[in-house]
Amino acid sequence: MSACVLYHFAFDPGSRAARLALGEARLDFTETPVRPWEEGCPVATLNPSGMPPVLQLSDAGRPLTLCEPAAILGWLEERTPEPFLLPADPAERAEVRRLLTWFERRFTEEVNAVLLHERMEKPLLRLGPPEARALRAGREALKSHLAMTEGLLARRDALAGRRISQADIVAAAHLSVLDYFGEVAWASWPGLKTWYMKLKSRPSFRPLLADRFPGVQASAWYQDLDF
Known part of the structure; x- marks a missing residue:
């Protein structure tokens, strides 16, 4: 399987869910930050809703474009023979x-x-x-x-x-x-x-703790693992 590309906005909860799930799966992926409210955002041509996250990859030689958290988390679940983030019960x-x-x-x-x-x-x-x-x-x-x-x-x-x-x-x-x-x-x-x-x-959580929103300082405990 070739490398995955995740189009995401760092402070979109759905994008964060996709990043966490990909991290839990230990799947290598390249992050491409997007600003979906701006004209010309690449996600607009990939997802009918115009919203991130969008994951592009090649699986067994077949190109896939997975739009939004449900599709991404569902694909991660289905690619493993054992339960991943869905319980067996x-x-x-x-x-x-x-x-x-x-x-x-x-x-x-x-x-x-x-x-x-x-x-x-x-x-x-x-x-x-x-x-x-x-x-x-x-x-x-x-x-x-x-x-x-x-x-x-x-x-x-x-x-x-x-x-x-x-x-x-x-x-x-x-x-x-x-x-x-x-x-x-x-x-x-x-x-x-x-x-x-x-x-x-x-x-899987560490990349999220490095995110910064322009003009707003993170809460004092945001990066602390033991707060």
């Missing part, structure tokens, strides 16, 4: 898919569409300063989601069950972006903090 697989849908829909709509819009999209698109009312609403929604996540981890080793799965990869990708902007009060969620520390210490 059908009930745990169903739980993984439930949690993926939660983060893709409700978390994205209630948290990211508010907090990341105010903290990240507005500066990039020059839409003015963050609005205090929107920040308060996004932070209240985030607390609700963190409480649900803390509850899961009170009775499980990982989000969906006994071992790290796609659910952990996707959740960590979302939370890592918010963590960069200092939006996660880890001291209030000890179980979640322990879980995140374990994921943050994995080799």
Whole structure:
């Protein structure tokens, strides 16, 4: 198999999920950063949605273009004879898919569409300063989601069950972006903090800790593995 090329935006949670999953698979890939809101972005010709991540590769001599996290994580799962980031147990697989849908829909709509819009999209698109009312609403929604996540981890080793799965990869990708902007009060969620520390210490996570958003300093603990 020839080298893979991943088109991604460093602070897009979906792009981070793809980078983490590729790292967990120990698959060599070249990163090509993109800015999907700019005219001429190469992703616009590769993915009908115009959004990253997009993975281009050659598999057994056949060119493949995999668009967005579900396709990339699904391909990584199917290329291995043993379960990779989906549990073998059908009930745990169903739980993984439930949690993926939660983060893709409700978390994205209630948290990211508010907090990341105010903290990240507005500066990039020059839409003015963050609005205090929107920040308060996004932070209240985030607390609700963190409480649900803390509850899961009170009775499980990982989000969906006994071992790290796609659910952990996707959740960590979302939370890592918010963590960069200092939006996660880890001291209030000890179980979640322990879980995140374990994921943050994995080799696949290291490239994410080197990401920097222009004009915004990372939270004081962003790079610390033991915080």
